[in-house]
Amino acid sequence: MAITFNETTRIFTLTTAHTTYQMQADAQGYLLHLYYGARTAGEMDYLLNYGDRGFSGNPNSAGSDRTYSLDALPQEYPSLGTGDFRNYALNIENADGSQCCNPVYITHEIAAGKYTLKGLPFVRAEENEAETLKIILEDPVTKVELHLLYGVLEKEDIITRSVIIKNAGKAPVTVKKAQSACLDFLHGDYDLIKFYGRHAMERNMERMPVSHESTRIGSRRGTSSHQYNPGVILAGKNTNEDSGSCYGMLFVYSGNFLVEAEKDQYDQTRIQMGLTDELFAYSLEAGAEFTAPEVILSYTNKGLSRLSQQYHHCIMNHICQGKYVHANRPVLINSWEAAYFDFTGDTIVELAKEAKALGIDMVVMDDGWFGKRNDDNSSLGDWYVNEEKLGGTLTKLIERVNAEGVKFGIWIEPEMVSEDSDLYREHPDWAITIPGRKPVRSRNQLVLDFSRKEVRDEIFKRICAVLDQGNVEYIKWDMNRSLADIYAPNVTYDYVLGVYDFLEKLTNRYPDILIEGCSGGGGRFDAGMLYYTPQIWCSDNTDAINRTRIQYGTSFFYPVAAMGSHVSAVPNHQTGRVTSMHTRGVAAMSGTFGYELNPALLNAKEKAEIRAQLAQYREYQELIREGDYYRLSNPFQDNFAAWMVVSDDRSKALVSVIRLTAEANPSAAYVTLKGMEEDAFYREKTTGKVYPGAALMEAGILLPAAVSEYEAYQIALERV
Template structure:
């Protein structure tokens, strides 16, 4: 047996000589020392082949395994069925590498499985050993078994301005499939899911979860086999004819990050956070404190005026902002979204002396300077498009379909990648730019490359290549991944960028759900969360400043408005929120995150580690009970004495709700509770209006 144990989970494979190794278990920790061989466990059944075909690490098509195959490939319609034999099983420092060969089809498949804690990373490669072209229709990054008692699937849908909409479905009788063909990740969030075991919830029970580290087309599937168990697969979804391997060529899948939790959804989320933090591109010195942003977009849109933006910088610095980001509209001819994408030179009408005076003014105020770019796009009305009309993705017989008046540059072309690198490199060399907001504002359609074949894969690889090259040339520059808000949030680009723009919708009520969905996959320090205007530009709803700031607090905090529009009171509340964020960000952005639901419509989340926690309890709708019920906090079971301090009750001024003496003591020296009491009986909560947040510190004395 091949066994890898994490702290609470086990991965068990059975080697079978020259036959591919088979899955025996992936789940809660087991002792596999006395496990009998699979051949002793599985009898041949009626209407079955005389040679058993169990689930292997790379199930083959056409040779007796009738479930979902890991590989679908052929040579002009032939060599479509595969009979793999094991070439080698090599133990690595953290896992195994299995090499399988089909001598007749002349195909090699390599399956890699690495283990870190209770998380695993899977990826695969297929190599064309033959003389002719090998057409690859599908290669799973990994195939994982799921226990027969799984009960449901938790995933997400979404659109622009409405990302991370949770979906909960029962396990399928036959199969479950999510396939993305947009060419980028999409507004539903990362390509991932959570599979719930019996009685699994936020804080307990078994949860299997996985996400694909890829920023393009993808396929996630769960299929029930005729033994009554499910198997999970993830991988890139090639377009027809996209993956054609010449002799000696190989295709490598993206990574599939998977975790099994015995501590419910929160344990699975924390496993993902650990995996993403391990991939994040922080410098050797570690992650710096996440600087408070101001972004010019919703305050100014395309209406750039150098003096007005300098005044914005002055007002922002006075509030305690640490980074000024100049958004869309700064480059030549960019007066609206119909023109100039691709022409990355400063508009001398708006900025007669270039961007240096504004950038230097920002730096002199003690802030760093950031700049918005959208390198992968081009407007037909641009100098670049007029000079190189063939540089846009296109397909014979399909019109050049625009979206936001723009086309997509073909990053499969080396000359396009070189142009983009040189243009951005010049900006970074000429100006004191510490931060790039890298946007991507449309789906890929049509997506034909220079050779007329599908260009989806080359587009993602090309974008990664430009990002990687820029990071080598300018390692101190931080990069934010934005795609119409949350359209490209995934573990693939998380290895190359330092922050995500969660959504273009900054309505605080909408953001409560979105940010909780985001935290299922990604850690809070990479979650762009800003205080927007009221009424919100995307929804028209009004929310108080205290509530808007409290909702933004747990992520990478920023401001998306012009402070000149604020009342003195709102400006003071915002300034206090910025100061609080700076005090708390070290605890908010390290350690673990727990989410939970309370009674009467309350939701809560905790950040940090047991003994030093920040708890926020959020109410969106008015209460329907006379007195607020306590909120149970199961993660505190066994924590011993816990001192609870009420840091703030973020709510609108005027007509304060009734209070009780306990909360006065919580605001002062704090109140001591036992961790088991908080876990079982719950934390008393003050009366809260609709759209309010109570923030607590929970510390062991």
């Protein structure tokens, strides 16, 4: 069994293929964390260290034992008010205004299968793929219960954590902080790897030591944000891509979050993840429950590449769902950078004709098709077709596009409203605002209050009325501002649950439509959105050189199949940089391949290159989507960006390289490969050269001498 309980020692052991997670309900009733790491036998309570700690309090239940302090012991779910002065996971404000919860062990349940969460996305698993542990803790005074949930996916080396807070008492309480997972380490020296950024430059990897201070990262923007991604890694000092211990924490949630990491006074490390305690307080009447979103934990002592692969497999097989997850997806061309707001129905049809001639599968009509929207200052919320602009109905336009042999997709932004819109004039109270104050504008738009069912229902009705007008096969769901006007402490949480409710209904009603998430590109790139949308527009920045860094950071948690990535025009619309069509193609093939340009402006040579790109991508799309992904360089430090995918049976590999610098009289450049079969030989498709697998991984492969800036190479290898 993956979960066992020793009745005598009250030790819980969670076991996966290569890891062990252990905790103990001790004699005082507190749930202490014992161990998480490489798989081991036996019980780890011998690691606990007791001592008389000055200024570290002792719980009353310990009597006169001054060596027992929750300020020094490792805990599963530390709470404010118990004498632990470190970062805490839980803060409950009681009816009398006190802030204290003293949860102690009551009972537990072990069951086959994986728990589910009401209203929230979660890791899915069949009954034979997972086991669930529920540990119930209770505050003896208020009767507030904590249901700590653990899901164990043994083969995947995945353990999930969530918490349900139940007010089983008679008086109301307020949840002021509710983290989902805490990891305490009794010793060790760790680095924290986080992924920071900004709009159009998301998920830059940064590694820093965990020191004697509390490091806090997160979001208070209402979304998971461009600025910090809700995924972090705790790594040993010597951990690299290929070796060393590392722990991942990934939040399955799309709103405000908080990660806290600290080394305490005794050189112990605590890291926890969950909802932020800012802009948040959730009232619970007697009998009510609150559910904290899920955290996905994973560990390996085989380095960062292995950790990434464990998360990739989990997301592809247990988060993403629907017909497109493991299927070849349509190669699309989006009208945004081709025409922006300046288009008609004929423009879209001409784009479809060009797409068909090149071999592209789908045309997506982006922003500007509804209301009176010819710029970004009006009409959000008015989800009716501008038939004057399109020169006819949406039904007719879709028929014309389909008649060219091309699929049709459409852009929507359901969560937003323009003040210059019929919807706002009719329902100004539907926008999120603080009573008595003028709202904060961003992109000259406001946010609809999706925490309110009547608002969601009306927008859902309007969106469905559009989608029902024809053969729509793709939706780009955008969200182009942060939430600023937080009028109540529950609204940030309820808003995200409202978005999930909307997406749940939409995916159930239209199971055959491929939905791509977007929030100004990568502003809501998280596992919560991937539960509903199997791909997310990785960044509004389509520059091939910048994308090597953006996609590098994204790859630490998220699979290639989730990254929306397109070839765009040059000079690039975000950076002004000029790169070759080939280089742009190599960058975009590390994602869900497509185009963001106007083919009518291309010459014959460029169009021929696109046809060649499409042939290359379609030959390798299954390998790219399903293969094990390896980072071969660090584009923040190295002169080139390199990565590769390897098939599960190690018979095929595709290596991609983009040079990031140009120098006179340069040194020879070698790329060392990974994941190959040591005793096998591999033939390179273009040259026919045969290489030993071991040599490819030890000595590497020599790159061609560069003759121009930003050159790119793809090396396809097949076992002989």
